Amino acid sequence: MDYNTFGFAFTFFIVSIVLTLAPFMFHKAGNVKKLFPSLILFSSGMMLSVALNDIMPHLLKPHSKDSHGHHHNHDDHKCHVHEFNSGLFTSGLIFIFLLMIDTLIMNHQHCESDKLEDHKRGEHDHSDHEHPKTECCTDVIRYSTSKLQAFIFVFMISIHSFLEGLGNQSAKTMIALFFHKFIESISIGITIFTANFSFKFAFLLNFTYSLLTPCGLLIKKLAFTKEIDWFLNGCALGSLFFIIFIEMIPPHFHNKGSSLRKIVLLFTGYVISSLFNPIINRLNIKDS
Numbered sequence: 001m002d003y004n005t006f007g008f009a010f011t012f013f014i015v016s017i018v019l020t021l022a023p024f025m026f027h028k029a030g031n032v033k034k035l036f037p038s039l040i041l042f043s044s045g046m047m048l049s050v051a052l053n054d055i056m057p058h059l060l061k062p063h064s065k066d067s068h069g070h071h072h073n074h075d076d077h078k079c080h081v082h083e084f085n086s087g088l089f090t091s092g093l094i095f096i097f098l099l100m101i102d103t104l105i106m107n108h109q110h111c112e113s114d115k116l117e118d119h120k121r122g123e124h125d126h127s128d129h130e131h132p133k134t135e136c137c138t139d140v141i142r143y144s145t146s147k148l149q150a151f152i153f154v155f156m157i158s159i160h161s162f163l164e165g166l167g168n169q170s171a172k173t174m175i176a177l178f179f180h181k182f183i184e185s186i187s188i189g190i191t192i193f194t195a196n197f198s199f200k201f202a203f204l205l206n207f208t209y210s211l212l213t214p215c216g217l218l219i220k221k222l223a224f225t226k227e228i229d230w231f232l233n234g235c236a237l238g239s240l241f242f243i244i245f246i247e248m249i250p251p252h253f254h255n256k257g258s259s260l261r262k263i264v265l266l267f268t269g270y271v272i273s274s275l276f277n278p279i280i281n282r283l284n285i286k287d288s
Contacts, residue, residue: 015185022186043248045269048266059088090235090238091235094239
């Protein structure tokens, strides 16, 4: 299936910049924020499906052209079982790198750590210690000590979107990535708005965030990237694992609310995204 990559990149940029600036046009953002926990968990399920069912299979394929022949036997299979997979290794490095940025450079503490400390001290009164139900990663912007720190943080949480754009660009991946970008753009836009930055500086933050995913999509289409697909997909997988298992799922499972409802939302997003797979495969076969 052939895609207009420039069209996708342009669409991603326009949608992101509009949604991040929307809170400056619509001041009643509180009602929208109430939907974030449900949307984020649903999106997490979709992204988990993309990571496991779309990107990972590409990393498990042999990298060399010679290995794509049809002369497969049991001995050949045994030889590849314990073969070093550079793509999966890269994904692990990216995961650790993003975790390092998150914990060491940004001094980022997730919401659940505060709640655990409250329980240790026996403090159950949260009247003066309420946690907003948006993504914890965006809350740091609100408490940033300087504009430089806020700018760096927006850039860092955009890295995973940039790396996702470098990965396998199937229709299913694009749909899930678009849905994820849609939710995240609203979240970041509202958080920057509530930080009371000047409009010029807020626009600079939003512009930087909105530009990085399209850049990843366009870089992926350069000729030399075909030789390093394993590296790009490895970066995308590691980035996805970080945003799913560190930034998206844990904070919301430690918030108040029905755990069963949260699991259902996560499960629904995963199943719906997974059901795209056979449909997209059939479309790819017809167009090939």
